[in-house]
Amino acid sequence: MSITAGLSSALSGLNAAARAAEIVSSNIANAMTDGYGRRELQLSARTVGSTGQGVSITSVVRHSDPIVLGDRRLAEAESGSSATTASFLKRLESVLGTVDSAVSLGSRINDFDTALLQASSRPESEARLSNVMQSAKALAAHIATAGADIQIVRSTADDQIENQVGQVNTALSRIADLNGQIRSNTGTGRDASALIDQRQQMIDSIAKIIPLREVPRDKGEVALITTGGAVLLDGLPVQLGFNPVGEVVADMTQASGGLSGLTLNGKPISTRAEGGPVSGGTLAAQFAIRDDLALQAQQKLDAVARDLIERFAASGLDATRTTGSAGLFTDAGAAFNFAAETGLAQRLSINAAADPAQGGALWRLRDGLGAATPGATGNSQLLNGLQAALTAQRVPASGGFMTGARSFAMLAADLVSGTATARVQMDSEATYASARLDTLKSMQMEQGVDTDQEMQSLLVIEQAYAANAKVIAAIGEMMQKLLEM
Known part of the structure; x- marks a missing residue:
């Protein structure tokens, strides 16, 4: 993988992690808001030709059970x-x-x-x-x-x-x-x-x-x-x-x-x-x-x-x-x-x-x-x-x-x-x-935002963000070494 491809992949990862963190934060903040549907970020692999170039944000999916609703x-x-x-x-x-x-x-x-x-x-x-x-x-x-x-x-x-x-x-x-x-x-x-x-x-x-x-x-x-x-x-x-x-x-x-x-x-x-x-x-x-x-x-x-x-x-x-x-x-x-x-x-x-x-x-x-x-x-x-x-x-x-x-x-x-x-x-x-x-409201709440699960997702997102940031930092150091030669 070239330096440019690596940098592109890491930047796309940072962007996806930032968007995912935003969505998780919104889920947690609106866990008790009437009418709010839990969001989930949908990602797909981004390719240029046959070469992988990181991830692409496909869509934001809003979850809701129409029958219970x-x-x-x-x-x-x-x-x-x-x-x-x-x-x-x-x-x-x-x-x-x-x-x-x-x-x-x-x-x-x-x-x-x-x-x-x-x-x-x-x-x-x-x-x-x-x-x-x-x-x-x-x-x-x-x-x-x-x-x-x-x-x-x-x-x-x-x-x-x-x-x-x-x-x-x-x-x-x-x-x-x-x-x-x-x-x-x-x-x-x-x-x-x-x-x-x-x-x-x-x-x-x-x-x-x-x-x-x-x-x-x-x-x-x-x-x-x-x-x-x-x-x-x-x-x-x-x-x-x-x-x-x-x-x-x-x-x-x-x-x-x-x-x-x-x-x-x-x-x-x-x-x-x-x-x-x-x-x-x-x-x-x-x-x-x-x-x-x-x-x-x-x-x-x-x-x-x-x-x-x-x-x-x-x-x-x-x-x-x-x-x-x-x-x-x-x-x-x-x-x-x-x-x-x-x-x-x-x-x-x-x-x-x-x-x-x-x-x-x-x-x-x-x-x-x-x-x-x-x-x-x-x-x-x-x-x-x-x-x-x-x-x-x-x-x-x-x-x-x-x-x-x-x-x-x-x-x-x-x-x-x-x-x-x-x-x-x-x-x-x-x-x-x-x-x-009350029973149906409870069922709807159970299918809504689970704050424990969202906090776990946030930890994974933070780790992904840190990993992509470390890749960018490593590429920066490599670029600096090349410029010093």
Whole structure:
């Protein structure tokens, strides 16, 4: 080998070792960076004619397991969906109140029942009549507050949908740009690994919102297709459309046109939580909360409010009331109209005739809501009737409850227990989804950067660098000797 060939080989070795050290350093520094793929330098022998002339850097290979990556993304979408739904059910259970809560729906009913029993034993007691009024108002307020909170949740879901649609549109546009840059780098032989890392991060930001699959295309580009079959990106990105309403009220639905659905490039698409083009992630979960789960909860709560109103407006209970007039519990002060049940829970209130805070008189709880003057103070007939109405076995007229007659306390217990059962089931699903996601993340990490292995590689690279440097130093000494001759 000539001096020139030896020097060329050593310089190529130094260059390869320096590049390899740079890649190993990058691997170690980004071992915990999301979306980062381990790099490895690919080398080949460099020849001039039939003579070896050192090494040539062929390419930088980015390692990633597409199967584990895809499964991890799907698991992330599933975990996000179940966690979002579980959070809603937990909030609903909390606002209704669990059985061990001092301010639960059940405890409000029990307080009202107790107050009626105590007042019926001492109907002349102003304090006991006042206690009946306060417990009745607390019960109505509890139901109304729960109904209002359901609409707050629906409004929040509407806002979340807007935010997530914006995130998806922004990420898709960015991924399309990165596709173009990666195609350009690949075409000119430049390393596109850093751009691919950025693209993976952008895809990950979408995957939790809408579950998707990444499909490779020519020259390093990718297409994105949801598990429901909608194409989000294949060359050009799609544009998701959504119009938020700000504040959601009980009678607003997609079917009535009061709430916005989702469009893809201007065309409406289904927002079903299962089987739809965007089902399975947090976006579909927010639609399910706004349009299905919260609506079902509202319907059941309205049915409970209706049952309460109708119990205390039954004919024959209060002889002083005119036909069709409101009982103790009212629909915003008026008699209940079965054609306007939606949102009834929020409108539930106490009849002003018996409420001193509204200009009424407590003695009407004893003597009748339509009474013009106080009657005999020892008459407990109406109070006994009110307590009997609360505990009477009655079949609910709406709400989709199981068939069968029950007391008002049992009807409310059915509502609370149904919510608790759904919450426990969803918590179980969320726990499973989270464990599966953690497992897939661990598998992905195991296939990622092994810092011990990288440090060992760095030692080998340092030795190669030192060997090539020693060859160059020896050639330098030889050249110096020749010049001195």
